[in-house]
Amino acid sequence: MAYSARIGPSILSSDLSCLGSECVRMMECGADYLHLDVMDGHFVPNITFGHPMVECLRKCLGQEPFFDMHMMVSRPEQWVKPMAAAGANQYTFHLEATSNPAALIKDIKESGMKAGLAIKPGTTVEELAPWANQIDMALVMTVEPGFGGQKFMEDMMPKVMWLRNQFPSLDIEVDGGVGPDTIHCCAEAGANMIVSGSAVIGSDDPRSVIAHLRSVVAEAIQKRSLDR
Ligand SMILES: O=C(CO)[C@@H](O)[C@H](O)COP(=O)(O)O
Ligand SMILES: [Fe+2]
Incomplete structure (x- = not known):
């Protein structure tokens, strides 16, 4: 089984005036990667930041942290090279935003x-399937993209299960409303990359929350490997 349990705090939920130190704090609390939400005010009704901010974060944080760019933008084609130059490691675009995946x-x-x-929640997993063998990760949104702090949509779990059954070694990420109350169903469905914003960053003890989320996912992965 190629995939492992990884927790990526969504830094959208942090004090954005201290983004660099908040990223450092998350890495020191045991984050496996950082999930950076890019919103353009067009694909989603919110605006965050673009590649200049990513370049600053890379300079501030050094080469090590893995930057998972969640590109909630129309025309994702136009930011590939600027994001690569800025130091992004993974470029996650929305199927709904392009005609040529x-x-x-x-x-x-x-x-x-x-x-x-x-x-997005309204897109079926069968629509993603034709590209599953070409991608490094599939992201199943568990809220409508645009804002942190929304309620987890448990009815997205069949999509995760279907993907895990069809593509046993694919990295599968869930994003939106994921925290200690909702991690069990994500883990059981087969997600292994867990984005968590408000539940981690809003916690008094982010280190414990990250460790707990990872242990629930790692246990489910181990159980799945024994059942095979
Ligand atoms: O992409 C998004 C929202 O569009 C997410 O990454 C959220 O920022 C996650 O935050 P929580 O729902 O965990 O608070
Ligand atoms: Fe996200």
Whole structure:
């Protein structure tokens, strides 16, 4: 089984005036990677930041942290090269935002990044399937993209289960409303990359929350490998 349990805090939930130190704090609390939400005010009704901020974070944090870019933007094609140059490691675009996923995946990989493919709650997992063998990660959104702090949509779990059954070694990420109350069903469904914003960053003890989320997912992975 190629995949492992990894926890990526969504720094959208942090004090954005201290983004660099908040990222450092999350890494010191045991985060496996950082999930950076890019919103353009067009694909989603909110605006965050772009590649200049990513470049600053990379300079501030050094080479080690893995930057998982969640690109909630229209025309994701236009930011591939700037994001690669800024120091992004994985470029996750939305299937709903492009008419040519194959070309975009190729461009992302040729730019030296991993390719992630995200689907909104209204998009079926069968629509993602044709590209599953070309991508590094599938992201199943468990809220409507645009804002942190929303309620987890448990009815997205069949999508995760279907993907895990069809693509046993694919990295599968869940994003939106995930925390100690909702991690068990994500882990049992087969997700292994866990984005958590408010539950981790809003906690008095983020280190414990990250460790707990990872142990629930690691246990489910181990159980699945024994059942095979
Ligand atoms: O992409 C998004 C929202 O669009 C997420 O990454 C959220 O920022 C996660 O925050 P919580 O729902 O965990 O608070
Ligand atoms: Fe996200």
